Amino acid sequence: MESLSAVYEGWEGFNRSLVHAVVDLNSDTLEFRSHPEMNSVGEVFLHLADGRVDWLERIDPEGFSGLRSKISARESSITNAVELSSWLDETWQATAAMLSRWSVHDLDATYEQPYQGKVYAVSRQWVIWRIMCHDIYHGGQISELLAAQGIFPTELTLLGGHLTEPPVIR
Amino acid sequence: MTRVELLQEQAKEAFQTFVEAIEGVDQAQSWAVLPNLGPDYLHSDASIHGLVHHCAGCKKVQSSIAFRGAEYRWSDLYEVSKSVEPDWEKAGALLFESQEYWLSSWAGLSDDELDLMVPTNFFKQKTAYEMIRIMTNHDIYHAGQVAVLRYGVGPSDTPPPSVADDILKYCRDSKHW
Numbered sequence: 001m002e003s004l005s006a007v008y009e010g011w012e013g014f015n016r017s018l019v020h021a022v023v024d025l026n027s028d029t030l031e032f033r034s035h036p037e038m039n040s041v042g043e044v045f046l047h048l049a050d051g052r053v054d055w056l057e058r059i060d061p062e063g064f065s066g067l068r069s070k071i072s073a074r075e076s077s078i079t080n081a082v083e084l085s086s087w088l089d090e091t092w093q094a095t096a097a098m099l100s101r102w103s104v105h106d107l108d109a110t111y112e113q114p115y116q117g118k119v120y121a122v123s124r125q126w127v128i129w130r131i132m133c134h135d136i137y138h139g140g141q142i143s144e145l146l147a148a149q150g151i152f153p154t155e156l157t158l159l160g161g162h163l164t165e166p167p168v169i170r
Numbered sequence: 171m172t173r174v175e176l177l178q179e180q181a182k183e184a185f186q187t188f189v190e191a192i193e194g195v196d197q198a199q200s201w202a203v204l205p206n207l208g209p210d211y212l213h214s215d216a217s218i219h220g221l222v223h224h225c226a227g228c229k230k231v232q233s234s235i236a237f238r239g240a241e242y243r244w245s246d247l248y249e250v251s252k253s254v255e256p257d258w259e260k261a262g263a264l265l266f267e268s269q270e271y272w273l274s275s276w277a278g279l280s281d282d283e284l285d286l287m288v289p290t291n292f293f294k295q296k297t298a299y300e301m302i303r304i305m306t307n308h309d310i311y312h313a314g315q316v317a318v319l320r321y322g323v324g325p326s327d328t329p330p331p332s333v334a335d336d337i338l339k340y341c342r343d344s345k346h347w
Contacts, residue, residue, distance in 0.1 A: 010303070034322030129180060133310050137187065140314025147216070148204050148322060 004099040004106070004128070011099075011132055015092040017155030018048070018139060021146065023085040030081060032149055041145045045084045046077060048138040052091040055131045058111055059124045060098045067094055095131075173281040177302050178273060184309040185269050188225060191316040192218060197258035198325030217330035218319050221312050222261045223251060227337070229305055230268040233275040235346055236288040236301045242271075244341035248334050256329035276302060291346055 022030075022045050030042035039047060053071060057064035067090065078084055107125035114120075143156050171179075192200075200219040227247045234242035254260035276298060284299040296304070341347060 010300075034318050038318070038321050125176075129183075133184065133187070133307075136307050136310045137314040137317075140311040141318045142314075143311075144204075144216075144315045144318035144322070148318075 002104045004102045004104065005096070007104060008099055008128070008132065011135070012092070012096060013155075014135060014139060015088060015095075017153070018045070018135070018142070019085045019088050021142060021153035021156045022081050022088065025081045025146075025151075027079065027081075029146070029149055029151065030079060030084075032145060034145060034148060041142060042079050042081075042084060043077075044138050044142055044145065045088065048135060048142075049084070049087045049091045051134050051138075052095055052131055055127050055134075056095060056098060058113070058122070059109075059127050060094075063094050063098050063101075067091060099128075173284055173299075174277070174279050177284075177299075177306070178277060181273060181302065181306045181309075184306045184313075188265075188309045188313040188316070191313040191320070192222060192262070195258075195316075195320055196325070197256075198327060199320060199323070200258045200261070201256060201328065201330050202319070202323035202326040203330050204319065204323055215331040215333070215336070216319070217323075218316050219256060219258060219261055219330050220333055221316055221319070222265050223255065223333040225309060225312050226261070226265040226268040227251065227333070228308065229272045231346065232291060232301070232305060233272045235291050236296075236298065237275040240289070240346050244337060244344055244347045248337045248341070251337060252332075252334035255333055272305065291344065 025041070030045075031040050033040040033043075050071060053064050053067045057068055070090075078087055102124070107128070108123055110121040110123045112119050113122045139156060143153075146153060147157060195218055197219075200222070201217055204216040230242055231244055231247055234240055250264070254264060279298060284302070285297055287295040288298050288301055290296050290301060
């Protein structure tokens with residue numbers, strides 16, 4: 001029975017590259033946006049991490065209830081680089097725990113999702129795929145938003161989209 | 171649904187995300203380059219035109235190496251890129267053609283064959299599953315970049331740096347040239 005941690009191997013490395021990209025950013029960099037109507041760098045990071053909770057709590061309510069409580073208790077947006085990196089890590093830990101707990105046989109389980117007058121049977125597979133894409137898509141956005149400021153976090157730019165960190169051999 | 175069928179669906183969805191990201195972009199916008207970034211960052215010249223070529227070209231060559239005995243090589247891509255750039259419409263056609271080539275390259279695999287090692291252009295072999303996952307994620311990642319560029323840059327009447335030149339510079343020493 002194959003664990004989902006094995007199926008989605010490499011996602012952890014992508015989270016790590018996001019954390020490394022954000023942790024040392026200053027407030028000016030985090031406030032940069034490419035267009036007045038687009039999210040700032042910091043807002044994209046926060047949206048990415050909150051999105052994990054928004055979607056994954058639907059398939060794993062128990063695993064994400066603590067993080068939902070933290071979002072609900074939030075009095076203002078997270079704009080600090082260190083706090084953003086911690087929040088990325090926290091939401092990833094819950095994601096990783098879920099993946100390690102489940103196997104490929106758990107992917108078919110569904111929940112009912114009302115949407116625009118219809119009720120959909122949404123599978124765990126659908127949700128996990130969606131939120132992994134969400135991470136990667138916004139990771140791509142962040143790479144451009146940082147590059148536009150002359151910042152090139154290696155893992156997220158030069159290695160961008162290539163998610164698995166090779167093993168260290170010496 | 172088999173694993174291969176599921177991966178085909180995901181590859182199609184990822185490609186659709188990329189297509190939606192470039193929807194409505196015209197040639198002048200596709201040529202625009204973010205200023206002051208230096209050369210060759212993010213596998214591209216920081217234009218939407220460059221990203222489309224990058225996604226199309228990588229998909230074609232990587233699928234050739236992994237699943238088609240390297241029938242299509244970097245030198246072939248160089249010639250094609252050189253002949254079509256900087257035309258935006260032709261870049262789009264290249265993108266769709268490469269997607270068809272990619273999907274058909276591994277559509278006939280069995281689920282068990284997904285776990286077999288395949289040749290790559292990287293420093294080591296990967297399983298077919300890993301290779302497919304990488305290329306699917308690749309589309310999504312660069313779709314995110316396009317989404318930023320299309321709102322971050324205005325139109326340009328100057329073609330971006332040559333993609334073919336980049337291929338020549340970085341790939342001519344590859345064993346898959």
